[in-house]
Amino acid sequence: MIDVLLVLNCGSSSLKFEIFDHATLARRAKGKVTGIGTRARLAATIGETAIDRPLSAHDHEAAMGAVVDLIDRYDDGWRTVATVHRVVHGGGTFVAPVVVTPEILVALEALNPLAPLHQPYNLAGIAASKRLSGRAPDIACFDTAFHAGHGELFHTFALEAALREKGIRRYGFHGISYEWIARVLAAERPELAEGRVVVGHLGNGASLCAMKNGFSIDTTMGMTALDGLPMGTRTGSIDPGAVTYMMRGLGMTVEQIEETLYERSGLKGLSGISNDVKTLLESDDPRAAFALDYYALKVAQHAAAMAVSMGGLDAFVFTGGIGENAAPVREAILANLAFLPPFETLVIPANEERMMAIHAKALLGR
Known part of the structure; x- marks a missing residue:
């Protein structure tokens, strides 16, 4: 047995x-x-x-x-x-x-x-x-656990205390993926693991993590998995006033707004074609090129913000389906970051399942 x-x-x-x-x-x-x-x-x-x-x-x-x-x-x-x-x-x-x-x-x-x-x-x-x-x-x-140690500066929204006390704050996601990357770096590149690393989990869902000394310092997702980077079908960051305008000015219901933000936006909404990066890369439609350019720009902008949270950048690690497989997207992101001092670039395959198995074995052992 x-x-x-x-x-x-x-x-x-x-x-x-x-x-x-x-x-x-x-x-x-x-x-x-x-x-x-x-x-x-x-x-x-x-x-x-x-x-x-x-x-x-x-x-x-x-x-x-x-x-x-x-x-x-x-x-x-x-x-x-x-x-x-x-x-x-x-x-x-x-x-x-x-x-x-x-x-x-x-x-x-x-x-x-x-x-x-x-x-x-x-x-x-x-x-x-x-x-x-x-x-x-x-x-x-x-997925939220790896970010649980964030300091107040990084998990707080600029809201009154009564709302913050009800749990309205930043949590962050993709933590199992980021924890795997931290584990791989510690084993294979310990000098980077001890440094300042931006990890991009770029897939249909996408976020960045500012990782310093192997710990999450900051991340682009917030209270929900909707914030931060544009994604396959999700908006990423959007002016909250745009949401209230959809409701009051356009008469959209909460359900319609939620469907728009989660399922009809991002690469799919920008291109009007697909949320699949391979499809967009192969398309001659200028809307596909625009969607990918927009995506690369926003990833780079948020990466620069993550570097600010750590006080610098020693390496950028790409993971996830887009991060691992879409070389033109990686190149476009890095081109937007070329103004920064030199930093190393790595591609490390995601392995959330093995990270979960490691956790389970440790928990059962206890």
Whole structure:
């Protein structure tokens, strides 16, 4: 019998999973269910076996059931000792991984309005796991946790105290990804790990982190995963007055505004074509070029702000789907930063799942 960790990342219509050996953290399998609720499909690799087939998965519990069935069918004497979940928002309470109890699940549900594109589906994965995975504990790892040590200057909004005391503040996200980068730098480039590094997690969701001596000092996302950089379909920073104008001047409902800011903006809104960078790079439409130029400019502007938070810049690390794979976008960002004193540039692949497995193993050990 081999003890394993099942690591899950649940989105609105997808469920990604990886399986790690609990003792060695060697990856045993990986895969994903896509199209949940529509045309669901399971693609996975377990050892030398590749699986790619349609599913009848109308919700996350059905998708989770398919993953459990897959493990039961193809495993080699595995025993799942914990199911590990990415949870986007931990608020000000959850600053380290935890074993999920019913009380904790209720507390996390209260944070759903702060991450409406992510949190409900993260928690749906936990609920499905509790019903389907037997007696193995569920462990939550939080995207906000890596930023929990920010000083007041960096997590405070310029609001009156009565509102700040209600939890309206900056939290930051993509922390699991940033923590992995910090771990890689400490192991492979310790001189940079001890320096001043801007890390760009650039994907459909995107943010920057100012990392000094391996710790998060500042980040571009705020109370929600909407602030900061323009993203695939999200606005990034926008004048709050524009939002009140949409409501009062244009008569838009809260729901319409939320849909606009989260799902119809960013690269998709700017280009009118797509939120996919590869598609935009291959397009001859001038709107695609404008969207990418805008994106590169805003990333560079925010990177300069992150450098101010650290008092300088020794390295810029690119990670995430765009950061790792879109060389023209990286080059455009760096061209906008060419006025700064020289700094090193690295590309480090994201590995949030392994970081989560490391956390789970440590938590189980305690």
